[in-house]
Amino acid sequence: MKLNNVLVVYSRPTSKEQELTLSTVKAALKKHKIKLVISGRDSLKSKLFKNIDLAIAIGGDGTFLRASHFIFGKMPLFGVNSDPKFKEGFFMAASRKDFEEKLNRILNGDYKIRELSRLEAHISGKKVPELALNEFYISSEKEYRTARYYISINGRKERQKSSGVIISTAAGSNAWMKSAGGRILPIDSSKFEYLVREPYCGKISAKCMLVNGILYKSDKVEIEFEFGNGILIADSLSKEHKFRAGQNIIVKASEKPLRSVLFD
Secondary structure (H helix, E strand, O other), X not given: OOOOEEEEEEOOOOOHHHHHHHHHHHHHHHHOOOEEEEEEHHHOOHHHHOOOOEEEEEEOXXXXXXXXXXXXXXXXXXXXXXXXXXXXXXXXXXXXXXXXXXXXXXXXXXXXXXXXXXXXEXXXXXXXXXXXXXXXXXEEOOOOOOEEEEEEEOOEEEEEEEOEEEEEOXXXXXXXXXXXXXXXXXXXXXXXXXXXXXXXXXXXXXXXXXXXXXXXXXXXXXXXXXXOEEEEXXXXXXXXXXXXXXXXXXXXXXXXXXXXXXXX
């Protein structure tokens, strides 16, 4: 891959190892005379991603997810774990110790691209700006209050009361979805999954039939709150998108996967 312009997205270093990782990445890019733009993950703006050949996320999975919210085309995203002893790094393909070696492999074309499925959401027909790489979460505006809503999936509709609904990609099935009791999907699957958190199955609320399921790419999840206000959030770190009772929420597979750099 020819690299003229690279964007480096980083989480604020909180240890010596994280500082060394950031320094190592910058030094290696400068050594190859690659022009780089550097931004903290909390200061990202869409304009920073223009005319960029490769985005590098340095930190943990949260930094990778945050960067992914600004990528909608074919630009690849390369994850570098800034501190493997303390960060999970599910999406990360390198660390400080092997970054320069893997940068050379990228420059020589010795790498692979994995397309990771994402989800898109719509509130009353208006598309939410972020695509979810892990999951969308829908709940009451105040999460300690029970959400009361109707959920519709493939022609089946159910009135429910719960703590909220997680709608996850295949990649996200290894994250919150897994912890909440969902099923793990192969990472390259185009299927997605929904799970109702702590459903209340009382006399008047629901039979609790639509609580967890695997969906195909052509499927969608529709939710409409019966009472109160709700929020929808992508990957637990995007802006909280608020909606009112009666507004229609749709979550479905996106046609824009994220292209992630990986190696054999």
